[in-house]
Amino acid sequence: xxxxxxxxxxxxxxxxxxxxxxxxxxxxxxxxxxxxxxxxxxxxxxxxxxxxxxxxxxxxxxxxxxxxxxxxxxxxxxxxxxxxxxxxxxxxxxxxxxxxxxxxxxxxxxxxxxxxxxxxxxxxxxxxxxxxxxxxxxxxxxxxxxxxxxxxxxxxxxxxxxxxxxxxxxxxxxxxxxxxxxxxxxxxxxxxxxxxxxxxxxxxxxxxxxxxxxxxxxxxxxxxxxxxxxxxxxxxxxxxxxxxxxxxxxxxxxxxxxxxxxxxxxxxxxxxxxxxxxxxxxxxxxxxxxxxxxxxxxxxxxxx
Amino acid sequence: xxxxxxxxxxxxxxxxxxxxxxxxxxxxxxxxxxxxxxxxxxxxxxxxxxxxxxxxxxxxxxxxxxxxxxxxxxxxxxxxxxxxxxxxxxxxxxxxxxxxxxxxxxxxxxxxxxxxxxxxxxxxxxxxxxxxxxxxxxxxxxxxxxxxxxxxxxxxxxxxxxxxxxxxxxxxxxxxxxxxxxxxxxxxxxxxxxxxxxxxxxxxxxxxxxxxxxxxxxxxxxxxxxxxxxxxxxxxxxxxxxxxxxxxxxxxxxxxxxxxxxxxxxxxxxxxxxxxxxxxxxxxxxxxxxxxxxxxxxxxxxxxxxxxxxxxxxxxxxxxxxxxxxxxxxxxxxxxxxxxxxxxxxxxxxxxxxxxxxxxxxxxxxxxxxxxxxxxxxxxxxxxxxxxxxxxxxxxxxxxxxxxxxxxxxxxxxxxxxxxxxxxxxxxxxxxxxxxxxxxxxxxxxxxxxxxxxxxxxxxxxxxxxxxxxxxxxxxxxxxxxxxxxxxxxxxxxxxxxxxxxxxxxxxxxxxxxxxxxxxxxxxxxxxxxxxxxxxxxxxxxxxxxxxxxxxxxxxxx
Numbered sequence: 072x073x074x075x076x077x078x079x080x081x082x083x084x085x086x087x088x089x090x091x092x093x094x095x096x097x098x099x100x101x102x103x104x105x106x107x108x109x110x111x112x113x114x115x116x117x118x119x120x121x122x123x124x125x126x127x128x129x130x131x132x133x134x135x136x137x138x139x140x141x142x143x144x145x146x147x148x149x150x151x152x153x154x155x156x157x158x159x160x161x162x163x164x165x166x167x168x169x170x171x172x173x174x175x176x177x178x179x180x181x182x183x184x185x186x187x188x189x190x191x192x193x194x195x196x197x198x199x200x201x202x203x204x205x206x207x208x209x210x211x212x213x214x215x216x217x218x219x220x221x222x223x224x225x226x227x228x229x230x231x232x233x234x235x236x237x238x239x240x241x242x243x244x245x246x247x248x249x250x251x252x253x254x255x256x257x258x259x260x261x262x263x264x265x266x267x268x269x270x271x272x273x274x275x276x277x278x279x280x281x282x283x284x285x286x287x288x289x290x291x292x293x294x295x296x297x298x299x300x301x302x303x304x305x306x307x308x309x310x311x312x313x314x315x316x317x318x319x320x321x322x323x324x325x326x327x328x329x330x331x332x333x334x335x336x337x338x339x340x341x342x343x344x345x346x347x348x349x350x351x352x353x354x355x356x357x358x359x360x361x362x363x364x365x366x367x368x369x370x371x372x373x374x375x
Numbered sequence: 376x377x378x379x380x381x382x383x384x385x386x387x388x389x390x391x392x393x394x395x396x397x398x399x400x401x402x403x404x405x406x407x408x409x410x411x412x413x414x415x416x417x418x419x420x421x422x423x424x425x426x427x428x429x430x431x432x433x434x435x436x437x438x439x440x441x442x443x444x445x446x447x448x449x450x451x452x453x454x455x456x457x458x459x460x461x462x463x464x465x466x467x468x469x470x471x472x473x474x475x476x477x478x479x480x481x482x483x484x485x486x487x488x489x490x491x492x493x494x495x496x497x498x499x500x501x502x503x504x505x506x507x508x509x510x511x512x513x514x515x516x517x518x519x520x521x522x523x524x525x526x527x528x529x530x531x532x533x534x535x536x537x538x539x540x541x542x543x544x545x546x547x548x549x550x551x552x553x554x555x556x557x558x559x560x561x562x563x564x565x566x567x568x569x570x571x572x573x574x575x576x577x578x579x580x581x582x583x584x585x586x587x588x589x590x591x592x593x594x595x596x597x598x599x600x601x602x603x604x605x606x607x608x609x610x611x612x613x614x615x616x617x618x619x620x621x622x623x624x625x626x627x628x629x630x631x632x633x634x635x636x637x638x639x640x641x642x643x644x645x646x647x648x649x650x651x652x653x654x655x656x657x658x659x660x661x662x663x664x665x666x667x668x669x670x671x672x673x674x675x676x677x678x679x680x681x682x683x684x685x686x687x688x689x690x691x692x693x694x695x696x697x698x699x700x701x702x703x704x705x706x707x708x709x710x711x712x713x714x715x716x717x718x719x720x721x722x723x724x725x726x727x728x729x730x731x732x733x734x735x736x737x738x739x740x741x742x743x744x745x746x747x748x749x750x751x752x753x754x755x756x757x758x759x760x761x762x763x764x765x766x767x768x769x770x771x772x773x774x775x776x777x778x779x780x781x782x783x784x785x786x787x788x789x790x791x792x793x794x795x796x797x798x799x800x801x802x803x804x805x806x807x808x809x810x811x812x813x814x815x816x817x818x819x820x821x822x823x824x825x826x827x828x829x830x831x832x833x834x835x836x837x838x839x840x841x842x843x844x845x846x847x848x849x850x851x852x853x854x855x856x857x858x859x860x861x862x863x864x865x866x867x868x869x870x871x872x873x874x875x876x877x878x879x880x881x882x883x884x885x886x887x888x889x890x891x892x893x894x895x896x897x898x899x900x901x902x903x904x905x906x907x908x909x910x911x912x913x914x915x916x917x918x919x920x921x922x923x924x925x926x927x928x929x930x931x932x933x
Contacts, residue, residue, distance in 0.1 A: 119781075119932075122781075122784070122785055123784075124781060124784060124785075124931070124932040125931035125932060126931060143784075143789065144787045144788070144789045145787075147784070147785055147786055147787045147788075148787040150785070151785075152781075152782065152785035154778070154781045154782060154785075156778055157778050157779065157781060157782055158777045158778045158779055159779055159782070160689075160693065160779070162681065162693075163681060163683070167678060167681060167683050168683075170683045171683035171689055172782070172786065174683060174684055174685060175685070175686065175783070175786040175787070175788055176786050176787060177787075211782070214782065224785075
């Protein structure tokens with residue numbers, strides 16, 4: 072496999088403020104790589120270093136095996152970028168904006184550009200300042216996609232898009248990957264990554280806390296189980312089962328969280344006369360919150 | 376025990392907001408607006424107070440004796456009526472207050488009015504266009520209160536600046552004036568002068584404020600500014616007498632407070648009209664949809680002018696509207712001046728006494744020639760050209776400050792090329808502005824029977840100076856931060872102007888005066904060029920762009 076993005080101990084600090092610390096990434100050609108983390112975790116800082124908009128305090132970043140600050144133009148020639156927040160030229164229409172960015176980059180196929188405009192349902196005749204937030208986002212997306220770049224770096228790409236346009240966007244991403252192009256997608260919405268990514272890196276407070284396949288992250292998954300009993304729930308029997316935690320009782324209802332195999336819980340429930348059984352596999356988002364939210368809460372608990 | 380998550384059942388009590396943050400800080404819209412205006416207050420108050428001290432020192436040093444004061448008094452009735460009316464009645468020119476009012480009063484009033492126009496046109500309309508007003512307006516109080524608090528905050532800052540001006544006048548007369556020559560300015564006179572300046576400013580600011588809900592920020596500011604110049608000029612020309620009755624300069628013609636001439640009813644009337652305009656603005660804002668303006672229907676520019684072919688053409692396309700605005704404004708002013716200077720020169724040339732008096736006031740200018748008069752005015756217009764250059768720098772800087780630069784630099788365009796493209800575009804904008812200015816000067820000179828050759832070629836000095844200011848701004852933006860580039864460029868214009876003004880007036884060492892690049896430009900309107908100044912301007916322009924291009928490769932993009 073070929074690395075399209077590679078970072079080695081990448082660190083960026085803003086004086087006393089934390090930026091990113093020792094970030095190691097390796098994004099392979101042809102994959103959709105999710106870069107996940109809460110607001111302010113360091114996602115945009117990492118992207119800005121990759122694009123040479125800011126320079127690292129230490130460490131290295133390579134895109135297409137070119138060090139990001141050595142020849143940024145050579146890197147930029149092969150990528151498409153959508154910033155998380157951007158403004159463009161108020162007086163230009165959507166079409167003029169796309170024409171301008173097409174001229175700066177070169178290599179835009181007008182037919183493909185037109186198909187993107189149509190699929191995103193964008194009216195390119197309006198001035199940029201007249202667009203709604205979602206339509207501005209569409210202009211940014213078309214500008215990033217229109218030259219079929221080898222690498223797409225997209226920072227919060229679905230912000231402001233309605234669900235139908237989001238579907239179109241993910242369909243276009245799948246097409247890009249089918250053409251062996253690479254996508255680096257930053258988001259704080261885990262369901263987005265769950266839906267489109269092969270692998271994800273999770274960044275928290277400037278540090279990468281996990282890099283794995285989406286499937287593997289789901290292995291972290293627990294089951295959220297609800298058991299209803301005719302009388303008082305036998306809490307103690309369940310609390311001692313391996314992997315069970317967060318046992319809560321509400322009248323005749325017993326709620327618990329099961330990490331790993333659920334069979335012992337099912338067997339105990341059958342033995343103790345359960346009247347109703349509900350088990351739900353959590354989303355990646357819930358998994359993430361359970362895993363990393365718990366870690367985040369830990370210091371607070373200790374203080375208490 | 377499981378913790379409940381969600382909204383609390385009982386809302387937390389609202390904390391008492393300290394009074395201090397209500398009047399300065401984040402405790403109220405008024406406090407926030409006052410806080411946001413602190414820099415503009417410092418600049419305005421510094422300029423008004425500082426200039427009043429400098430002018431007082433200058434006048435006292437140039438005309439220190441009773442004989443020289445008598446010479447100035449001879450100006451009464453001897454100068455062209457257009458000048459008399461434009462600058463106000465020349466009463467008590469032999470005193471510090473009279474001379475100060477006549478020569479600089481209109482500059483103080485219109486400069487302050489420009490501040491008021493920019494502040495009051497932008498305080499609501501500008502925020503509405505950015506969308507930040509939506510959040511403020513969703514707070515639990517009405518739109519009227521928002522508008523009133525915003526206006527009150529500006530009036531507070533204006534009042535403080537006027538207080539500084541009044542103190543500056545009193546202090547200047549006490550420190551530098553000669554009481555035996557009638558120079559002492561009483562506190563009441565200084566207050567009267569500050570009220571004259573302040574009420575004229577609020578009148579035009581109020582006009583902008585009343586128009587802003589309809590026309591948006593730029594439309595209302597533009598119309599108020601044009602009307603300000605028009606009503607000032609109307610006050611000086613018989614041909615425009617019918618509209619002069621609408622001019623606060625006309626209403627307040629009899630109020631020359633610094634010589635003890637008061638017309639309090641006129642002051643009160645002007646204040647009343649200003650308050651009515653502000654009230655109209657508040658009501659318009661309250662009743663209209665937030666942020667929905669009729670706008671001024673400007674003709675759309677063709678794609679070729681908008682420039683989507685490359686970075687230089689795009690940057691020039693962004694600069695073109697303001698280049699046209701500055702060029703047309705300077706061109707109209709140039710045409711007006713050039714049409715008048717022939718008459719002024721011949722009147723002074725026919726009176727040796729008047730000629731010597733003017734020579735004493737305006738050292739180094741041959742005011743018996745039309746070219747000399749043009750040169751005098753061009754010295755003043757250099758300030759406008761410098762500020763125009765600062766706005767071109769601001770437009771270039773907006774790529775980074777507004778958040779476009781990230782997308783631009785994610786293309787194969789390298790940073791240095793972006794700076795060079797922006798610099799070339801700013802220089803091209805200056806060319807457009809200068810050509811329009813030269814055309815205005817040429818047309819005015821032709822209509823006034825003045826030779827147009829030197830006047831047109833001499834107009835290039837405006838462009839050279841502006842190019843140097845662009846160089847300063849782009850160097851600062853490239854090396855340091857674009858967010859302060861335009862401010863530093865504007866500061867360079869002000870400092871240059873003050874050095875050029877103060878150094879000769881205070882008899883400072885010549886090297887101080889030589890620090891101002893405007894002291895090295897010769898007198899191009901009479902055909903005298905100084906190659907050193909021309910070379911310096913070109914070098915600063917090109918060098919500044921080169922330094923900016925180098926600097927931006929070495930720093931992070933904001």
